Amino acid sequence: MCGIVGYIGDKNAYPILINGLKMLEYRGYDSSGIALLGDEQRVYKCQGKIANLEELVSDKDTSGKIGIGHTRWATHGEPTDQNAHPHTSMNGHFTLVHNGIIENYSRLRDDLIELGYTFQSQTDTEVLVNLIEYVYLNSEEKSAEIAVRAALKKVVGAYGIVIVCNEEPNKLIAARKGSPLVIGIGNDEYFLASDATPIVGYTNQVLYLNDHDVAIIERGSLTLKNINNDPLVAKIKQVDLSIGELQKNGYDHFMLKEIFEQPNTIEQSFKGRIKTDNSDIVLGGLHNVMPKLMDARRLIIIGCGTSWHAGLVGEYLFEEYCRIPVEVEYASEFRYRNPIIDEDDVVIAISQSGETADTLAAVKLAKERGATVLGICNVVGSSIPRETDGGVYIHAGVEIGVASTKAFTAQVTILTMMAALLGKERGKLSLEDYRVIIQELSEVPEKIKTILKTTDHIRKVADKYKDAVNALYLGRGALFPVALEGALKLKEVSYLHAEGYAAAEMKHGPIALVDDNLPVVVVAAKDRYYEKVVSNIQEVKARKGNIIAVVSEGDTQLDKMCDDIFEIPRSHPAVAPLLTIIPLQLFAYYVAILRGTDVDQPRNLAKSVTVE
Template sequence: MCGIVGYIGHQQAVPLIVDGLRRLEYRGYDSAGICVLGPDQQLKTLRAKGKLAQLEQQLAQQALPGTLAIGHTRWATHGKPSEDNAHPHRAGGFVVVHNGIIENYLVLKQQLSAHGHQFRSQTDSEIIAHLIEEAYKQSADFPAAVCQALKQLRGTYAIAVLCDQHPDLLIAARNGSPLVLGNGEGEFFLGSDIPAILSHTRDMIFLNDGEVALLRRAELQIVDLDGNRRPYQSKTITWSPLMAEKSGYRHFMLKEIHEQPRAIADTLAGRISENKAEIILNDIQLSTSCLTGIDRLYLIACGTSWHAALVGKFLIEKLARIPVEVDIASEFRYRDPLINSRCLTLVISQSGETADTLAALRQARTQGAPVLAICNVVESSIARESDGVIYTHAGPEIGVASTKAFTTQLIALVLFTLFLAQQRKTLADSQRQELIAALMSLPRLVEEVLQLDEAIEQTVRPYLHARDFLYLGRGNQYPIALEGALKLKEISYIHAEGYPAGEMKHGPIALIDEDLPVLVLAIKNATFAKVCANLEEVHARGGQIFIVSDCDCSDLRALAREYFIIPTTHDDLMPILTSIPLQLLAYHLAVLKGTDVDQPRNLAKSVTVE
């Protein structure tokens, strides 16, 4: 969603802020802005609708010297994309940037209007600046005024605030939206995500909900909303700044697709004892009695992570023998789930900040359920609020459409399932050894699948003007059909639908004609013969058949327009391999169509609002 960058120190701030905002472009945005405290102690603000380049054009025409600044990229929630609605927002001598949603902003706006405040935007964010200005009239104390304003807010926020009367102080605070501080030498950096400031420092401090950071050039204080000092610890981030660069690839998405062998290997590293054929998950932090005592498991996620959860249901029920319910987080929140201390909840989120998933986690906790998380971001809100976490070591994922985060989530689910089966003794040693051996071979097999890249690129051109795609799969391949369809929709803007192959006759078969491409996941497993029968039905109606299979079958070749063979592995791991050709197909079609692959329209990387 929105991005925040801030700086206080001895360097000229504008280049640092612009660089940080550029590194947050992957989050999705519709406008950008910056505010700098100049040598004349005046706050100067520039804002622009559209991409960051529009703001840079203004900066090229109007120099903004200064060593204290904040910047923002906005993704519209309240008010259409416009320069007036772009951040930063100002009231008197106070300037604010904000991520999140203020739920009671209309009530507060009415109260402020009654006190003579006039508003220039349609946003909920602007009221924060006015609240601070109003509170400052009472105390003339900048930190106290910020805390007093924040106490009136209901909702989520990450903010950064400047005041022209306090040229040596940058204030930041969070509640429900991420914010990270970077410690330099006589300087501090601020970002809503690690990549924004990682090129300047690896020494990071993660704010907790309800905390306010007071940043001066040589001093950092963290306080609560009552002004009480709070302890904090810094963490060293091991990501290299180069990990967030394209490394010669045309797009981040393509780079991240090709990074999957390494990401999978990193996620497996240190978690398998090959000698004992055991899984080691030290960060789960739940006792064996807890894990053996659960009688139901909830998997909760959104978007691509929900598709991973659907695969997880097949794994856990088959291997750990526990009933599993899979919920979309935004739906879980608004039903009345039968959940208690014997129901383990596992939430999945790439960013660890997904608002609906975080709210579902909190609901499960209030009902007494132990909570685990699978996520990719250390010290994210979801990771910190869970009883245990399985990190996917995918590294930064910049492309909005998830690729390596998805496959590493599947790896984490396999590891968790094997660990659960190990604790509950539901899997024979020989079965566990077989799966572990297959897991260790996955990075090499993924490398083999990636060799299809050029063939897929050459194949997709005839389908450039297709209006619809149908993806079919059975069993654990059905979630991959959903994921493949989602990828195509996200980045090429072609309508696509994933469907269980056996359900095709119950509706989608009416859509099939000679203009409809149908991609079928035909894996040589227990349902292979059934899938072949479904393929015959598609062929009889003239559908343009794509096949992804782990076997070279002459009968299938006779039906297919396009046929992609991938290596085979244990059936429980095949979804990892079949997902990759679908990622490549979506990518190359999007490139042909000329869409913004890394930042598709209307989408954001980290959905931190409902």
């Protein structure tokens, strides 16, 4: 959600900024802009894609060794040229790019208007840059750094900012609270971005800003302090990310590439964590918190969107194999509901980016209430892993497609290992059953490769239903969350309305929707719910509904009953969610392609939701 880039050094900033913004397109945006500092400051910005910005500046002066850039996902004000970033203060002293939301912007704006300020946009960001300027002009010591720190103390909300001051033209100032910022460290040059993707082509040495950090960056020097002017020690990390991961590598879209990467990403998730003889699971990130897990009264899983669906799968696994009560909560509801949390609760926060604003806030709330908090995240060095007591990285690699695919299956893989390990340690899962689950999990990558060979068939089925208006997805047990996730994928990328339901709930309302125009997607792998699901399918067929079923290989009964089927290899129920979701991801992808939508950057969506 929104993207920031910045550069200071001896190179021409413009190509670095533009390429960096393109690397951040996957985060979602509706306008973009850059500011360049050379002999004078130049700001270019416009609504629409970065290609529009490139066209705008094609005949303009793009010189300058310092610059900042931004892709905006509209919050305050529509996507317009005026609302695009960067924003410049009324008197021209400061120019700013900003991710996040200034919650008290309205009051600050009114105060500034009374002081004579006028505004050109509807954004909270223009309020912030004018506040900084006002503090700067009315301070005895004219210092951009002091003005930034003083202004930020008046701000309520979240921000990741990079700012330049015309009176101090050889300097960038960056600050963060609740919205990620990364500084790449080169040879007498520095690169700034919302995440590491725009930086890895130049350096693998990075500094992740923490909340309330302020970085003052000049050519060849970086000073780190907090908002109260206390000096901090910069902790440089090496980012493990390659340029190859940021390219399509021959696939038409990142979404398709990431679907096809899942045999590898699932294997990476358990590689080194499952012993080579499949006898045991070792999760080093849980070692220090295992006593808390063993004694936990309850597990609370929190997440948003796809991560919430992964958590629902986890609920079935933990309750089945560990016999421990589990609640799965939307992080956005959990943080505001005044939840009952005890010291013997364990909270598991799931977030691909590790920066999801609601999930991060929920983590902090759970810690304040005394719970042990664990994280399941993809991005190393992100905020949630730094805030939690322990956890497990999913190692899925960078996910560019806005609609999550490989991160979901990697999250479910980690939850499966956690549930099996904890079940064994608590004495609720026999050693024999424990090792069966490990063996089945180790076979998942090869089974997914088998499913991926059926793309031609899945595309043909997608072509049959591409003009549908609505779709209903049904599942039971641990496959109910798969139905929810399958429906979410379809609506995200194709803009076709789709709803997931527990199959038994169909008779409590949704069956009214069934007619000969409605595709009903049923996740019907062979498990203990199978006969019940068959009954649900018969109920739909009796009302002339069109059935697409995900079935276990060799299922002749449903092959005869359904209009279309997607076969998956037979598997243990513990790993069935990892297999059944694959054809649903491909189905959503092909429906979207046939409907002509942008699958990698669906309208209105952002990859990492770093504001409420």
